[in-house]
Amino acid sequence: MNRSDISRKFYFVNLSPNFENMKKSIFIGILVLIINIPVILFSQQISPSVISSAGEEYSNGNISLSWTLGELATETLSNGNNTLTQGFQQPFYMAIVGIDLDLLVYLEGPFNGNSMNTALNSKGFIPLLQPFNTAPWDYSGSESLVSVPANMVDWVLIEIRDAETAAEALPSSAVEIRAAILLNDGSVVEPDGSSSLQFSANIYHHPFVVVWHRNHLGVLSATPATESGGIYLYDFSTASTQAYGTDALKIIGGGIYGLYAGDANADGIINNTDNIIYWDQQSGNTGYLEADYNLDGEVQNQDKNDYAHDNAGENSQVPD
Numbered sequence: 324m325n326r327s328d329i330s331r332k333f334y335f336v337n338l339s340p341n342f343e344n345m346k347k348s349i350f351i352g353i354l355v356l357i358i359n360i361p362v363i364l365f366s367q368q369i370s371p372s373v374i375s376s377a378g379e380e381y382s383n384g385n386i387s388l389s390w391t392l393g394e395l396a397t398e399t400l401s402n403g404n405n406t407l408t409q410g411f412q413q414p415f416y417m418a419i420v421g422i423d424l425d426l427l428v429y430l431e432g433p434f435n436g437n438s439m440n441t442a443l444n445s446k447g448f449i450p451l452l453q454p455f456n457t458a459p460w461d462y463s464g465s466e467s468l469v470s471v472p473a474n475m476v477d478w479v480l481i482e483i484r485d486a487e488t489a490a491e492a493l494p495s496s497a498v499e500i501r502a503a504i505l506l507n508d509g510s511v512v513e514p515d516g517s518s519s520l521q522f523s524a525n526i527y528h529h530p531f532v533v534v535w536h537r538n539h540l541g542v543l544s545a546t547p548a549t550e551s552g553g554i555y556l557y558d559f560s561t562a563s564t565q566a567y568g569t570d571a572l573k574i575i576g577g578g579i580y581g582l583y584a585g586d587a588n589a590d591g592i593i594n595n596t597d598n599i600i601y602w603d604q605q606s607g608n609t610g611y612l613e614a615d616y617n618l619d620g621e622v623q624n625q626d627k628n629d630y631a632h633d634n635a636g637e638n639s640q641v642p643d
């Protein structure tokens with residue numbers, strides 16, 4: 324991962340014209356308070372972070388921070404997407420503009436005890452264009468490979484949901500989706516095979532992470548990704564509680580937790596429909612196939628017996 328590729332900025336953003344009215348109301352309310360409360364309470368009631376007389380904006384190239392001490396007369400600047408208002412600033416209007424994500428996640432199927440097999444790669448079955456352009460994902464991103472990275476296991480689809488809590492991280496809270504490369508050590512990187520995963524969307528609450536795979540059950544992070552040294556981190560491998568829900572991750576050996584294998588039709592449920600529609604049709608075939616749960620490039624009994632049968636009844640707990 325290239326930890327120097329940090330592009331993270333902070334803005335204080337006024338999102339709605341209604342905020343102007345609200346701001347005026349707040350200010351009038353504060354004036355009423357000033358007039359009506361005893362002088363001795365004045366400094367306790369009025370925070371200097373709200374009432375003030377000057378402002379400034381700093382930037383070091385990676386981080387931009389603006390502040391004001393409050394102005395009766397304000398100026399508003401807009402670029403069409405965001406509006407910056409001089410004057411009163413409220414912390415809950417702060418946005419994180421883009422994150423670099425250091426993500427660790429394992430798939431049950433190709434897991435071999437300490438890392439993941441790369442048979443799809445060595446057999447030349449991994450497509451150069453991201454494979455999530457069909458239902459149920461219908462993701463139209465243009466992510467593609469110039470060449471398949473040496474340690475690539477498969478493609479994954481990573482979604483950032485902007486929410487206060489995991490339970491509130493519904494599909495409507497998704498702010499950005501990207502197809503990415505899963506490497507055999509569980510790390511997830513850009514299609515160049517080495518750069519840390521980069522998202523550019525504004526995040527106003529907290530960045531929750533969803534991981535989708537073609538034939539494993541998707542997961543949502545139980546907590547937001549946390550920032551450390553300019554990189555946002557999330558590790559799905561350390562405990563089942565790292566995924567939102569109850570036992571949404573499976574212990575797959577060596578103290579590692581991973582995504583359940585066996586959802587050939589990617590409807591979020593592992594059941595006999597996966598066998599009837601896919602395994603029965605693809606058994607004996609080789610290639611990049613839905614019912615190849617262990618990702619070895621063949622559909623065989625092992626796929627059905629070791630994964631689809633063992634995991635029957637499991638379902639994705641990503642809020643929908």
Ligand SMILES: [Ca+2]
Binds near residue numbers: 586592593594596
């Ligand atoms: Ca299914």
Ligand SMILES: [Ca+2]
Binds near residue numbers: 614618622
């Ligand atoms: Ca297989």
